[in-house]
Amino acid sequence: MTDIALIAGEGRLAPAIAEALGTPLVYALDGLQTQVAATPFRLERLVPFLDELHDKGVRTVVFAGAIRRPRLEPELFDPRTASLVPRIVGAMQSGDDAALRAVLDVFEESGLNIATVDQILPDLVPGEGVLAGEPSERDRKDAARAAEIVAGLGGFDIGQGAVVAQGLCLAVESLPGTEAMLEFVGQHIGLRPDAKGAKGVLYKAPKPGQDRRIDLPTIGPDTVAQVARAGLGGIVWQAGSVIVLERDVTIAAAQSAGLFLWARA
Known part of the structure; x- marks a missing residue:
């Protein structure tokens, strides 16, 4: 073309x-x-x-x-x-x-x-729904908290993601990117108050008012592997606003790792 x-x-x-x-x-x-x-x-x-x-x-x-x-x-x-x-x-x-x-x-x-x-490629940006696994009520609360954090940081032009576990923010995305954030989380996963409680979620969303012509958040099989290594329970993102690469591969990888994938309204 x-x-x-x-x-x-x-x-x-x-x-x-x-x-x-x-x-x-x-x-x-x-x-x-x-x-x-x-x-x-x-x-x-x-x-x-x-x-x-x-x-x-x-x-x-x-x-x-x-x-x-x-x-x-x-x-x-x-x-x-x-x-x-x-x-x-x-x-x-x-x-x-x-x-x-x-x-x-x-x-x-x-x-x-x-x-x-x-x-x-509209199929790259899923609408609302759970693509793999099933987030628990505690996971849903962590996702809501993470969404508030990402929205609150939007005006500072910092990043497009956050990790929340048991209501606590373990990390926010900054210039080094998602992978660096998840490596940090993996090193500090012991900060969760209850070792047997909710594992935590990675949440991704555009910054409020972000120009959708460029740099929408993206997840894919690599993200799933990074989240699994970090010891989290799943990935949540703003429905209709995040690109999912290799959807079938990403879903299969999440299912194999025991993670949930949820496009949250």
């Missing part, structure tokens, strides 16, 4: 989108480690890059995967992109979400449509 360009980020989402689209043009920020072959571009030359997309007949762009804020090299700015510097740098100082929104706005202002992942 040559009228669609994929801007690839880190993780398994970009390859899944590339496969679904057939043969899209694939690009990635220079220096980003992606799991799909991609042509690099630099933010310092954003306007010429947009010109290239138009020249190749691209009408729609989809962003897939985690994108780290790049280090800008002032000497590499072309004159037209340089005019955007105050806008982009100002947004970067306000946090990752603001920076991404500023860049996305430039794409759209150039005449490109930005498609969301759930528009391209």
Whole structure:
């Protein structure tokens, strides 16, 4: 589909989108480690890059995967992109979400449509329901507490996840990401007051007001393995707002590990 360009980020989402689209043009920020072959571009030359997309007949762009804020090299700015510097740098100082929104706005202002992942592959974003196992009443209370925590942290642009066990917050996601958070939890799982009580849940959700055009939370088989190693009971996420990669594999892995998967309304 040559009228669609994929801007690839880190993780398994970009390859899944590339496969679904057939043969899209694939690009990635220079220096980003992606799991799909991609042509690099630099933010310092954003306007010429947009010109290239138009020249190749691209009408729609989809962003897939985690994108780290790049280090800008002032000497590499072309004159037209340089005019955007105050806008982009100002947004970067306000946090990752603001920076991404500023860049996305430039794409759209150039005449490109930005498609969301759930528009391209709606089956990747499950609606409400339990996909594996069955959360207990205590698990449901922990999930509700974790949802409150993630929502409360949203304004600080910190992360998209939290771990709660027996009503206690064991960790919140920050820049190192979900895997690092779960490694920390595994090292401190003994902080649960009752060793025989509820094991705890990983909860994932977008930040309140998050731009859904990019960086929706993602879980998959790797997440299941990490949660199992951390000694938790299951994974909960905001229904209709989290990407589940390799759904059948993820469900089978959860069932094998004795974990529940719950898309919570």
